[in-house]
Amino acid sequence: MSDSGTVTSKADRTRGKAARPRLWVTVLSLTAFAILIALGVWQIERRAWKLTLIDRVEQRVHAPAQPIPAPAAWPAVSAANDEYRHVSLEGRFLHDRETLVQAVTEEGPGYWVLTPLQRRDGTQVLVNRGFVPTERRDASTRQGGNPEGQVEITGLLRITEPKGGFLRNNVPQHNRWYSRDVAAIATARGLHDVAPFFVDADAGSQSAQGPVQGPIGGLTVIRFPNNHLIYALTWFALAFMLAGKLFVTFGGGLFRREKARKGFVHEPAGGPDAAARRTGSDAGTIVEQA
Numbered sequence: 001m002s003d004s005g006t007v008t009s010k011a012d013r014t015r016g017k018a019a020r021p022r023l024w025v026t027v028l029s030l031t032a033f034a035i036l037i038a039l040g041v042w043q044i045e046r047r048a049w050k051l052t053l054i055d056r057v058e059q060r061v062h063a064p065a066q067p068i069p070a071p072a073a074w075p076a077v078s079a080a081n082d083e084y085r086h087v088s089l090e091g092r093f094l095h096d097r098e099t100l101v102q103a104v105t106e107e108g109p110g111y112w113v114l115t116p117l118q119r120r121d122g123t124q125v126l127v128n129r130g131f132v133p134t135e136r137r138d139a140s141t142r143q144g145g146n147p148e149g150q151v152e153i154t155g156l157l158r159i160t161e162p163k164g165g166f167l168r169n170n171v172p173q174h175n176r177w178y179s180r181d182v183a184a185i186a187t188a189r190g191l192h193d194v195a196p197f198f199v200d201a202d203a204g205s206q207s208a209q210g211p212v213q214g215p216i217g218g219l220t221v222i223r224f225p226n227n228h229l230i231y232a233l234t235w236f237a238l239a240f241m242l243a244g245k246l247f248v249t250f251g252g253g254l255f256r257r258e259k260a261r262k263g264f265v266h267e268p269a270g271g272p273d274a275a276a277r278r279t280g281s282d283a284g285t286i287v288e289q290a
Contacts, residue, residue, distance in 0.1 A: 029246055036239035040232045047228035054224050060084045061222065065154040071123055074196055078159075084222065085157040087199060089125055091117035095146045097189040098139065101177040102165070105131050105219050113215040114180060114198065116191055117153065124191050126182055126198040127153055130215030145214030155201040156220055 065088040069077055093115050100111040110133040116124045136142050158180070164170045165178035172188040186194040203218025 026246075029242060033239055033242050033246070036235050036242065040235035040239065043228045043232035043235060047226065047232065050224060050226050050228060054226070057084045057222060057224070061086060061156065068125065068157065068195070068199070071121070071193070071195075077157075077197055082157055082197070083159050086154065087157045088152065088154045089117065089119065089127075089199065090150060090152045091119040091125070092150055093127070093129075093147060094118055094124075095139070095143075097191065099177060099185050099189065100132075100137060101180055103131060105221075107131055107216060107219070108133060110134050111137055112180065114185060116189065116194070117151075123193045123195065124186075125195045126180070126185060127155070128158070128180065128198055128200045128217075130201055130203075130217035131219050132215050142214065147214070152205075153199065153201055154205045155199040155217070158198050158200050158220075160196060160198065 061084050063086050065086045068087045068089045069082070094117075095115060098113055098115040101114060103110060103112045110131055113129045113132055114126050115129055117127045118124055132142065160182035161179035162181050162183070163179065164181070168178040170177050170179060170181055170184055172184055175188075177185070180198055182194065182196060182198055185191075200220045201215075201217040203216070205217060
C-alpha cells in the first residue's frame with residue numbers, strides 16, 4: 001500500500017477487535033440470561049402453587065370433623081389429597097402399647113405419645129395423643145390421665161414419617177423413635193390391620209380421667225415456607241444485571257467505533273494540513289482534524 005493511499009493504523013484495528021466480544025462469550029451470556037429468566041418464571045409458578053396449597057390446607061384444618069377414610073380407601077390416602085384433614089374416630093386406647101417419639105414443641109423438649117386406638121371393626125389407628133415433657137416419660141407418672149373405655153377423638157389426619165428424623169434413624173430394637181413411622185411402630189408393637197396414617201389429636205378431644213393431666217394435644221405445627229417471590233426477584237435481578245453488562249459490552253464497542261469513525265479522517269501522507277505521525281516504516285498516516 002502506498003503512502004498516498006488512505007490507510008488504517010494497526011492500533012485502531014487492534015482496538016476495534018478488542019471492543020468486539022468473542023463469540024463463545026456472547027453465546028454463554030445469552031444462554032445464562034435465558035436460564036435466569038426461566039428460573040424467575042419457575043419461582044413465580046411455584047409461589048402460585050404454594051399459595052393454593054396453603055389455602056387448601058387451611059380449609060381442611062378448619063372444616064368440621066369427618067369420619068376417617070374407610071379401610072377400603074386406605075391405599076389411596078395421600079399427602080396431596082388427605083393430609084391435615086379434620087377427622088373423627090371412635091375406639092378404645094391400648095395404653096400398654098403406646099410409643100414415645102422424641103419431640104421439641106412450644107412446651108419444650110419431650111415426647112409425643114402415640115397410642116393405638118382399637119376400633120369396633122377390628123382395625124387400629126395410631127393416635128398422637130399429644131406431648132408430655134421428659135419428666136413424665138414413664139407411663140406410671142400419668143396413668144390417671146389415660147381415658148378408659150370407648151372414646152371419641154377428633155384431630156388432623158397425618159401421613160406416616162418413615163425411617164426417622166433429621167440425621168437420626170429410628171432404632172426400634174432399642175425403643176428409640178425420632179419420627180412417627182406408622183409401619184415400623186406397628187411392627188414393633190405387634191399391631192395388625194393398622195391404618196397407614198396417624199391422627200394428631202385436637203386439644204381437649206379426649207377426656208382425661210383422674211387428677212393427672214394427660215398428654216397435651218393440639219400442638220400440630222402447620223408451616224409452609226413461602227420464599228418463592230424473593231427467589232424470583234433474585235433471579236430476575238441477576239438476569240437484568242447480566243443484560244446491562246451485555247448492553248455495555250456491545251453498545252460501548254459500537255459507540256467507540258462510531259466515535260473513532262467520526263473523529264478521525266484519513267488523508268494522503270504529506271497533505272497541506274497534515275500532522276503526520278509514523279510508528280514504523282510501513283505504518284499508515286492518520287491525520288486528526290483541526
